[in-house]
Amino acid sequence: KIAKGDFSPIPPMCKYRGEFTTVELAINQMIQELQLREVAMIESHKLRAIGTLTAGVAHELNNPLNNIMLTAHAMLEDHKALSEDELLEMINDVINEADRSRKIIRNLLDFAREGESVSGPLDLAALVNETIKLAQNQIKVTGTKIETQIQTHLPQIRGDKQQLKQVFLNLILNALDAVGKQGTIKISLEQADNPGFLAVKVEDNGSGIPDYILPNIFDPFFTTKGPGKGTGLGLSVSHGIVNIHGGQISIESEEGKYSRFTVILPSLNVPADFKKP
Ligand SMILES: Nc1ncnc2c1ncn2[C@@H]1O[C@H](COP(=O)(O)OP(=O)(O)OP(=O)(O)O)[C@@H](O)[C@H]1O
Ligand SMILES: [Mg+2]
Missing domain, CATH: 1.10.287 (Helix Hairpins)
Known part of the structure; x- marks a missing residue:
């Protein structure tokens, strides 16, 4: 347990x-x-x-x-x-x-x-958009292209806004590290295949992850970045946060082609912009 x-x-x-x-x-x-x-x-x-x-x-x-x-x-x-x-x-x-x-x-x-951890109903679309804004300066510096496909009218989720922002920020910063100047990062939000869950995907066409390190990337302190560049805590911390929220984080990747991280989170069953009659 x-x-x-x-x-x-x-x-x-x-x-x-x-x-x-x-x-x-x-x-x-x-x-x-x-x-x-x-x-x-x-x-x-x-x-x-x-x-x-x-x-x-x-x-x-x-x-x-x-x-x-x-x-x-x-x-x-x-x-x-x-x-x-x-x-x-x-x-x-x-x-x-x-x-x-x-x-x-x-x-x-x-x-x-905002330091204190508070859990409440959240509009995931707004949260993902705010996180992209947060990383916007970084994105401009590297010249990376960002494509978003954020569905609105989705049910809300319950969670800690700051912690979840941290998860998506980690994924975006990793993607930025992985792509060169010609890179593209795609960020999407939709209903997950699993009923009752929403899925956020962060995909990049950067370095990809070789099969032999794929099983280790969520381990604390595992990093392929040079000293001073990465602590190797980003994904392990993100994994912990998603777990606390009753969700899952998974990865598909092909070396030299792409990496796609998928975070699924359980939704509350009311659309975010639902107004009572
Ligand atoms: N989008 C990605 N493309 C290619 N490799 C990735 C990607 N995301 C993560 N990785 C690999 O997984 C490793 C672990 O990632 P993690 O975010 O945990 O740590 P880090 O990015 O190295 O350090 P930190 O997050 O503290 O800056 C990375 O060093 C990298 O090798
Ligand atoms: Mg990282």
């Missing part, structure tokens, strides 16, 4: 304290400790993902900041020669560029800030 990731405490086997009671208590304490470690592991990998995203944010901020600088300098040097209309237009440019910078930062801050 524990080996499969079910950390619910073992109920006492007999009414009175017997020779197994000490073992039961010790195992329950171990289970509690394992749960705490799992939470800590999810948190530490989230911090790592934030680190990766920060690089993309910094890169994307360069453009609007340059524009603000250029416009401000022009105003400083030429303000006497400029008409009031021209000056107003330049001030508006500065405001727009500052607003663009704020939007670039806001997504990352939202993801970084």
Whole structure:
């Protein structure tokens, strides 16, 4: 039971304290400790993902900041020669560029800030779209093409928004690592073949995964990326999160051709945009 990731405490086997009671208590304490470690592991990998995203944010901020600088300098040097209309237009440019910078930062801050784990009904389509936005700066830097096929009007799911975002972010960041400049990443959301489940697929036409490492990719600390580039925790943490949510994560891949990760999650049976009459 524990080996499969079910950390619910073992109920006492007999009414009175017997020779197994000490073992039961010790195992329950171990289970509690394992749960705490799992939470800590999810948190530490989230911090790592934030680190990766920060690089993309910094890169994307360069453009609007340059524009603000250029416009401000022009105003400083030429303000006497400029008409009031021209000056107003330049001030508006500065405001727009500052607003663009704020939007670039806001997504990352939202993801970084919300720490506490809360479970509730979620619209998976919105969640997947928000995650793509979160990775958008990274995607721009690498020049990768993204194709999405997100079905709306699907039933909601129950879960922790931040944790599930982390799962899809890990899959997208892995796909970005695997594709070159010519790469394409396809992200889709639809009803799964299994009734009562929704399926999110993240597919890339990058390096693919050789058969001999396929059985290891979900193992903690398994990575083929160089030191400082990967911790090998992304997929194991994602696997843990999906498991907690009663779902499954699976992989199909062919070396040199593609990798397709499929996450299925149980749905609540009300369409996300269902309005009561
Ligand atoms: N889309 C993919 N294409 C090719 N190989 C992949 C893909 N996703 C995962 N892998 C392989 O699985 C390994 C484990 O992935 P995982 O996300 O757990 O760790 P990582 O990406 O190496 O490190 P981290 O997630 O901490 O940055 C990767 O090192 C890579 O070899
Ligand atoms: Mg990874």
